[in-house]
Amino acid sequence: MSLSIPARDWFKPPAGAEKLWIGLALLWCFVMSLMMPYWHFRGKQNSRGEAYAVAPVTFLERTERFAAANKVGERNGVPIAEPAPGGDAYLLGRMWSWYPILKLRQGETYRIHLSALDLQHGFSLQPLNMNFQVLPGYDHVLTLTPTSKGEYTIVCNEFCGIGHDKMFGKIIVE
Amino acid sequence: MSSTLTVPIPASPEPAAPAASRKCDTTGLNVCLGAERFIQFNAVAAVVFLLVGGIAAILLALTRWQAVHLLPVDWFYRVLTLHGVNMLLFWILFFEVAVLYFTCTVPLNARLFSRKIAWASFAQMLIGALMVNGIILKGQADVLLTSYLPLVAHPAFYLGIILVATGTLTAVYNFFATLYVARRDRTFEGSMPLVTFGATAAAIIAVVTLLHGAIVMIPTFSYAMGWTAQPDPMWYRMIWWGLGHQSQQVNVCAMVSVWYLIGQLTTGAKPVNETVCRTAFLLYILFINLASAHHLLVDPAVGSAWKIWNTSYAMYLAVLASMIHGFTVPASVELAMREKGHAKGLFGWVTHLPWKNPAFSGALLSLLIFGFIGGITGVTLGTQQINIIAHNTLRITGHFHATVVGGTSLAFMALTYYVIPLIFRRDFIWRSAARAQPWMFGIGILFVSLGMSFAGSLGVPRRIYDIDHSGAFGAAAHLMLGVMGIGALLAVTGLFLFVILCVGTLLFGERNHGRAMADWGVAQALPGSREGSLAEDHWAVKGTIALTAVFLACFAVYYFANWKALADVWPVR
Numbered sequence: 001m002s003l004s005i006p007a008r009d010w011f012k013p014p015a016g017a018e019k020l021w022i023g024l025a026l027l028w029c030f031v032m033s034l035m036m037p038y039w040h041f042r043g044k045q046n047s048r049g050e051a052y053a054v055a056p057v058t059f060l061e062r063t064e065r066f067a068a069a070n071k072v073g074e075r076n077g078v079p080i081a082e083p084a085p086g087g088d089a090y091l092l093g094r095m096w097s098w099y100p101i102l103k104l105r106q107g108e109t110y111r112i113h114l115s116a117l118d119l120q121h122g123f124s125l126q127p128l129n130m131n132f133q134v135l136p137g138y139d140h141v142l143t144l145t146p147t148s149k150g151e152y153t154i155v156c157n158e159f160c161g162i163g164h165d166k167m168f169g170k171i172i173v174e
Numbered sequence: 175m176s177s178t179l180t181v182p183i184p185a186s187p188e189p190a191a192p193a194a195s196r197k198c199d200t201t202g203l204n205v206c207l208g209a210e211r212f213i214q215f216n217a218v219a220a221v222v223f224l225l226v227g228g229i230a231a232i233l234l235a236l237t238r239w240q241a242v243h244l245l246p247v248d249w250f251y252r253v254l255t256l257h258g259v260n261m262l263l264f265w266i267l268f269f270e271v272a273v274l275y276f277t278c279t280v281p282l283n284a285r286l287f288s289r290k291i292a293w294a295s296f297a298q299m300l301i302g303a304l305m306v307n308g309i310i311l312k313g314q315a316d317v318l319l320t321s322y323l324p325l326v327a328h329p330a331f332y333l334g335i336i337l338v339a340t341g342t343l344t345a346v347y348n349f350f351a352t353l354y355v356a357r358r359d360r361t362f363e364g365s366m367p368l369v370t371f372g373a374t375a376a377a378i379i380a381v382v383t384l385l386h387g388a389i390v391m392i393p394t395f396s397y398a399m400g401w402t403a404q405p406d407p408m409w410y411r412m413i414w415w416g417l418g419h420q421s422q423q424v425n426v427c428a429m430v431s432v433w434y435l436i437g438q439l440t441t442g443a444k445p446v447n448e449t450v451c452r453t454a455f456l457l458y459i460l461f462i463n464l465a466s467a468h469h470l471l472v473d474p475a476v477g478s479a480w481k482i483w484n485t486s487y488a489m490y491l492a493v494l495a496s497m498i499h500g501f502t503v504p505a506s507v508e509l510a511m512r513e514k515g516h517a518k519g520l521f522g523w524v525t526h527l528p529w530k531n532p533a534f535s536g537a538l539l540s541l542l543i544f545g546f547i548g549g550i551t552g553v554t555l556g557t558q559q560i561n562i563i564a565h566n567t568l569r570i571t572g573h574f575h576a577t578v579v580g581g582t583s584l585a586f587m588a589l590t591y592y593v594i595p596l597i598f599r600r601d602f603i604w605r606s607a608a609r610a611q612p613w614m615f616g617i618g619i620l621f622v623s624l625g626m627s628f629a630g631s632l633g634v635p636r637r638i639y640d641i642d643h644s645g646a647f648g649a650a651a652h653l654m655l656g657v658m659g660i661g662a663l664l665a666v667t668g669l670f671l672f673v674i675l676c677v678g679t680l681l682f683g684e685r686n687h688g689r690a691m692a693d694w695g696v697a698q699a700l701p702g703s704r705e706g707s708l709a710e711d712h713w714a715v716k717g718t719i720a721l722t723a724v725f726l727a728c729f730a731v732y733y734f735a736n737w738k739a740l741a742d743v744w745p746v747r
Contacts (some may be wrong), residue, residue, distance in 0.1 A: 002368040002434035002445060002506075003281050010365060010448035016712020017719050018450055018501065025497040028726060029490035032733065036482040036558045039737070043561055044745035049481065050476030107744075115475075120322050120407060122635070123568045126646035126742050129567040129633040133473045137409050139534060140474035145745040153646040157566040157635035159318050159325075163249055165640040 032142030063090040093121035098169025209279040209286040220268035227260035228669040239659030259318030277373035284356035295344035302337025332395035372431030375455040386416030415466030436537040441697040443506040457495035515700030531694040536588025536612035544581030548716035569630030595691035600683030615668030621661025629654035
């Protein structure tokens with residue numbers, strides 16, 4: 001009885017069906033823990049957490065310089081910046097917008113620098129549903145290869161105050 | 175009661191008071207009156223905070239159900255903060271303190287170590303909880319449960335949470351001191367019962383958890399007061415989740431203990447193998463302490479090796495523990511049923527289970543929802559790379575509403591159908607409604623969890639007021655939010671019914687002093703059956719073998735389907 005004192009000789013190894021289940025469960029746990037290192041080396045989607053310390057004001061300067069140097073257009077007053085294939089791109093989250101709009105080429109690889117000016121934000125690329133955390137003070141680098149064309153919306157999915165649900169950005173892939 | 179709160183050392187318990195215990199009229203066990211009093215206080219407080227959280231829940235569900243969209247935006251985040259702290263902290267912690275006081279006294283035939291310490295604990299927790307709720311409702315702490323820096327709340331918010339944490343630690347101290355004294359005075363011989371063992375595991379994890387809380391909340395409180403600089407937001411995330419995630423392992427331990435307890439109370443089940451059950455609890459203690467990694471899997475500045483190692487808690491040995499309990503609990507019930515003579519086929523025993531007993535149905539639904547939905551989604555979403563397609567979406571919320579609501583909260587509700595008759599000594603009013611209550615709550619939460627999970631798979635964020643401005647979400651997402659909304663209506667109706675039943679019984683329930691509690695219905699033995707007749711048959715539990723095989727198949731399908739979904743998004747490293 002689980003509520004009463006067990007018999008003196010309660011220490012017994014598992015037997016029968018219980019032993020089989022423990023073995024199966026342990027095997028399954030083993031498979032799951034091997035899947036992650038496997039995917040790290042062989043899979044294409046990984047979050048390595050590559051990051052550098054950066055003051056928010058410095059990151060703002062870099063982003064503005066990047067947006068000015070690579071500007072190829074403008075939408076609703078927000079610059080559209082197209083980085084060189086293989087090059088660096090900067091994307092800034094702040095209350096309550098993503099800046100600038102990025103224009104990328106299908107099949108090319110970019111180093112996207114993500115950071116926040118004020119609070120924590122969530123980079124959520126829709127409708128792909130890829131999600132990364134964005135923190136002030138951290139330059140979070142994603143090495144990203146767009147493989148499909150179209151216009152993608154960046155939604156903020158970390159609570160950042162009253163305007164949180166109106167914080168959007170765009171990534172255009174051609 | 176003296177107001178001085180000096181903490182005596184365990185070696186000098188308070189002098190014996192007259193009539194320190196009573197004999198239970200139903201079970202014949204000795205009930206320590208001091209423990210009984212504080213079980214009552216903490217249980218009542220728990221239910222009050224459950225009601226607050228439940229009112230918040232329905233307001234939130236009816237806001238996120240975009241067709242209704244009830245609250246204005248500022249109140250949405252305020253009520254979301256209120257819901258989180260009342261449900262995840264106050265309801266659960268007060269109830270767990272009640273469980274601790276019970277498990278360290280009654281099953282051990284022991285007396286609560288100190289009423290003064292119990293008062294000190296209760297006062298701290300209550301004052302802290304009221305401070306937090308007050309400051310949230312004043313609109314000065316719209317920071318959600320996690321209060322991620324650089325968001326900052328009024329200092330009273332942090333101070334309140336610190337008080338709740340220290341209050342809980344004080345109760346945990348009382349628990350360990352009671353165990354020590356019981357062991358020293360030999361109130362029982364041999365090993366402690368399994369339920370107490372599980373509660374001890376919960377208490378040990380709680381200490382580690384609450385220390386994380388102190389480490390993160392004290393500097394944050396100091397920052398909010400303007401005394402010190404702002405702590406680093408990434409440091410905050412790592413330590414906060416040492417509190418936030420590990421506290422869920424306290425809940426798991428407490429919940430599993432409740433499953434074992436209700437299994438015994440309603441079907442006479444006893445553990446098939448005590449060693450296996452206890453080892454599983456031990457695995458929780460040893461391999462749970464790295465769990466904050468689950469929340470940092472797509473964060474900057476923590477690398478792949480750290481993420482992979484810490485999210486699988488050393489080869490998933492804590493997951494192994496839950497999978498063991500997921501077998502041993504139903505196996506113990508099945509074995510008890512078969513020994514009672516219900517041995518037909520694979521599942522013949524199932525029809526003879528005490529389905530009308532709300533404690534039984536609640537615990538059963540808790541086990542199924544926790545295992546099949548909560549457990550499978552939790553391990554999958556907590557896989558390092560798969561987290562990329564789940565982080566901060568409603569999938570996460572869908573997961574933990576299956577673990578902590580459908581699992582822990584429902585198990586605690588189920589236990590209440592015995593706590594009130596045995597500890598408050600009043601029989602339940604409106605018993606037909608009580609029999610339906612676990613089903614309403616369980617099925618409602620199932621829909622809440624599934625609606626959230628599917629909406630999250632479509633990318634819908636958690637913790638957001640409106641999804642229409644972005645134009646990124648279509649009709650399917652709205653349909654799933656509707657499923658969540660309808661589930662929430664059912665679940666919250668079940669929650670309100672639970673509160674009405676509890677309060678109604680405390681006020682109007684018939685006293686059962688001097689007689690056994692009114693029987694909810696327990697599993698009946700057939701004539702000629704003999705308890706212990708299958709003790710040596712290690713393959714008797716065929717139904718459980720089939721059930722766990724189905725479970726493992728579901729787990730594998732869901733797990734690998736998520737790898738496939740991940741492989742379909744853009745390459746990223």
